[in-house]
Amino acid sequence: MSQSKLTELTWREVRRAGEQGIALVPIGSQEQHAGHLPMGTDTLLVETAVDRALEILDRETSAPQVVRLPALPFGHSPHHLFAAAVSLSAATLGAVLDDILDSLVTSGYRRVMVVNGHGGNDEIMRLAVKRFALRARVTVAACSYWTLTDGDGAGGEEAGRPEVTPGHAGWFETSLMLAAHPALVRTPVPARTPVEPPPLFDNPPHPGLTVERHGEWQRVGGSTDDASGADAYRGGRLLEDRARGLARAIRAFDTASRSPR
Numbered sequence: 001m002s003q004s005k006l007t008e009l010t011w012r013e014v015r016r017a018g019e020q021g022i023a024l025v026p027i028g029s030q031e032q033h034a035g036h037l038p039m040g041t042d043t044l045l046v047e048t049a050v051d052r053a054l055e056i057l058d059r060e061t062s063a064p065q066v067v068r069l070p071a072l073p074f075g076h077s078p079h080h081l082f083a084a085a086v087s088l089s090a091a092t093l094g095a096v097l098d099d100i101l102d103s104l105v106t107s108g109y110r111r112v113m114v115v116n117g118h119g120g121n122d123e124i125m126r127l128a129v130k131r132f133a134l135r136a137r138v139t140v141a142a143c144s145y146w147t148l149t150d151g152d153g154a155g156g157e158e159a160g161r162p163e164v165t166p167g168h169a170g171w172f173e174t175s176l177m178l179a180a181h182p183a184l185v186r187t188p189v190p191a192r193t194p195v196e197p198p199p200l201f202d203n204p205p206h207p208g209l210t211v212e213r214h215g216e217w218q219r220v221g222g223s224t225d226d227a228s229g230a231d232a233y234r235g236g237r238l239l240e241d242r243a244r245g246l247a248r249a250i251r252a253f254d255t256a257s258r259s260p261r
Helices: 011-020 041-058 090-106 119-135 156-160 171-180 216-220 232-257
Strands: 003-005 022-027 066-068 111-116 139-144
Touching (some): 041 111, 041 232, 111 232, 119 139, 139 232, 171 232
Parallel strands (some): 003 066, 022 066, 022 111
16 A cells, blocks of 8 residues: 555654655644534644545555654634634644654655645645745645536536535535544534525635635634525535546656655
């Protein structure tokens, strides 16, 4: 098998794997996901996407050598503290990622990929890997698992619903959770009362603008869209599509960053 878990390796095996392998770091969050999803939704889903992607790769010939780290379960979630969250500041999350990357390089790795499951982590994660590569001899990649495919593999626009993907505690995440962790979804999922005007963080008044208005998350009740139509079948297809997109991204990173043997 070409994939390993860091927690199950000895230090000598970690050192050997670092010579040619990719260290893969999933990151998630602990935060409110409305009344029907658990706090750890983002962590659970990124772990599922990563593990399925690695299963896909392991069925291929000459699969990339990947060492999977335990998921970092905390992220940058101050916008969810109105309900409940365990949140790291942007500076702290950046420092934690820097320490993780520094530890991996010191342990012998020269290729690292960070895979994110929470929107609030995305900009911090990307800045962290850019800054780290400026000072260390390492090739680092970063992505959020839902961004690596346009969703066509999930059955087209009707199945993928790009207008509510990824959202937060909405149709997309709830469908994925119904497929991956159905016992953790509180059902029946209630319909979301329409909110007017729509929140500016999800509906900026002009393309290219990022807009945040105080109190918006409380006003919309903690979710971005109606999750009551979520279902496990579509969630399974969406999850498979994202896992295949992530598998392709890992393969491409491996090919582009592999040093000559």
